Amino acid sequence: MEEAKWYVAHTYSGYENKVKANIEKSVENLNLQDQILEVLVPLETVVEIKNGKEKSAKKKMFPGYVLIHMIMNDDSWYVVRNTRGVTGFVGPGSKPVPLTAAEIKSLGIDFARAENEEKTLIKFDGKVGDQARIMSGAWENTIGEIRDINESKQCITINVEMFGRETPVEIGFTDVELL
Numbered sequence: 001m002e003e004a005k006w007y008v009a010h011t012y013s014g015y016e017n018k019v020k021a022n023i024e025k026s027v028e029n030l031n032l033q034d035q036i037l038e039v040l041v042p043l044e045t046v047v048e049i050k051n052g053k054e055k056s057a058k059k060k061m062f063p064g065y066v067l068i069h070m071i072m073n074d075d076s077w078y079v080v081r082n083t084r085g086v087t088g089f090v091g092p093g094s095k096p097v098p099l100t101a102a103e104i105k106s107l108g109i110d111f112a113r114a115e116n117e118e119k120t121l122i123k124f125d126g127k128v129g130d131q132a133r134i135m136s137g138a139w140e141n142t143i144g145e146i147r148d149i150n151e152s153k154q155c156i157t158i159n160v161e162m163f164g165r166e167t168p169v170e171i172g173f174t175d176v177e178l179l
Helices: 016-029 074-081 101-106
Strands: 005-011 036-040 043-050 053-060 065-070 086-089 119-124 131-134 143-150 155-162 165-172 176-178
Touching: 005 016, 016 036, 016 065, 016 074, 036 074, 065 074, 074 086, 131 155
Parallel strands: 043 119
Antiparallel strands: 005 065, 005 086, 036 065, 043 053, 131 143, 131 176, 143 155, 155 165
């Protein structure tokens, strides 16, 4: 028997959860649980810091796309392709192309974990040149100028005065407050 692989289906924007529910219902009705194993709409929690307050919201990692773990055959292809809201599979022409192991890894999704478990990202609304106060740690209550914002590491670099000269200090987004 063929091995199940991850495929990406393109959907109308905003219909990802509806498509997921419709595919799962079709799988149940047609008894295709052994062919379409899992349907995911990966979410991430984005935390925005505004005026020193954290606000979190869940957002789709890939708006307009649904990830499907399935064995590709005529039946499974037909079910997904003819689900309301699906515009097609990702791939050249009408031929679906499975994700490679490297692509799955680069997406940052651990497919072994619970369905739709999300990762947390923090959005920082400050910019280079703004003044910020460090809220915790050895530099608590120190005020400095933001020199760099690193979204991927979720931290900023602030110049603080130490021994009469400016020294760069790396601080996490949640440990600072904009002034």
